[in-house]
Amino acid sequence: MITNVDHDVAARSLAETARELYARGWMEGTAGNLSTRLPNEAGHALITASGRGKGRLTAADTVEVRIATGAPVRPDAPRPSAETAIHMALLRLFGDCGAVVHAHPPYATIAAAHAWESDTEAEIPLIRFRDFELIKGFGVRDPAEVAVPVFPNWPRVARIGEDIETHFTGLTPGFPTVLLIAHHGATAWGPDLDSARDRLECLEALCRLRYLNSVATTIQETP
Ligand SMILES: CSCCC(=O)C(=O)COP(=O)(O)O
Numbered sequence: 001m002i003t004n005v006d007h008d009v010a011a012r013s014l015a016e017t018a019r020e021l022y023a024r025g026w027m028e029g030t031a032g033n034l035s036t037r038l039p040n041e042a043g044h045a046l047i048t049a050s051g052r053g054k055g056r057l058t059a060a061d062t063v064e065v066r067i068a069t070g071a072p073v074r075p076d077a078p079r080p081s082a083e084t085a086i087h088m089a090l091l092r093l094f095g096d097c098g099a100v101v102h103a104h105p106p107y108a109t110i111a112a113a114h115a116w117e118s119d120t121e122a123e124i125p126l127i128r129f130r131d132f133e134l135i136k137g138f139g140v141r142d143p144a145e146v147a148v149p150v151f152p153n154w155p156r157v158a159r160i161g162e163d164i165e166t167h168f169t170g171l172t173p174g175f176p177t178v179l180l181i182a183h184h185g186a187t188a189w190g191p192d193l194d195s196a197r198d199r200l201e202c203l204e205a206l207c208r209l210r211y212l213n214s215v216a217t218t219i220q221e222t223p
Pocket residue numbers: 029030031032033048049050051052080081082083102
């Protein structure tokens with residue numbers, strides 16, 4: 001059946017991408033989660049199961065869930081990612097979102113923690129990137145400057161999903177399809193898994209450049 005083939009291909013792609021990001025040091029231990037919309041199962045998505053080692057993930061470590069609620073479609077399914085609410089919020093918000101990738105890449109995670117600690121006024125601080133060529137990797141309309149939101153890492157993950165839905169609802173399109181979670185990690189989305197993964201890579205690379213730039217500035221200013 002076509003649906004099963006699609007399901008199996010999607011499950012294998014999720015597992016393969018998880019293993020790849022684990023090898024890069026972005027999904028250490030059980031960190032990270034991925035999801036993809038199932039085009040032949042309206043309103044359903046496939047997401048990684050919770051608490052599985054991402055370096056040895058297989059297609060069996062995925063769960064079909066309802067995008068409306070995040071609940072597994074089958075009663076005997078493994079528990080979906082603890083961060084399912086974040087994935088479902090993005091899949092509900094953006095009809096053209098086909099996949100979501102969440103990881104704990106080091107430079108993005110540090111940048112998010114720093115922004116959260118240093119901007120105590122804003123409910124959702126923004127990290128601005130200017131001029132770097134890599135910004136074009138987000139596919140935004142105006143690559144001169146982009147602002148990436150930093151969400152608080154609430155212990156109740158559903159609240160992070162609620163913040164994301166509130167923040168992006170009504171926002172004028174053209175923003176980069178990436179976000180940060182303070183003291184936690186980074187999430188990117190796109191029409192498919194590869195583009196979501198590529199955007200996450202661009203975000204991590206931009207955060208690394210930002211960090212190196214701040215080190216270079218400190219060295220220049222030191223007498
Ligand atoms: C040790 S990572 C803590 C949970 C987390 O942040 C994560 O990304 C993985 O959660 P999941 O439930 O998807 O395994």
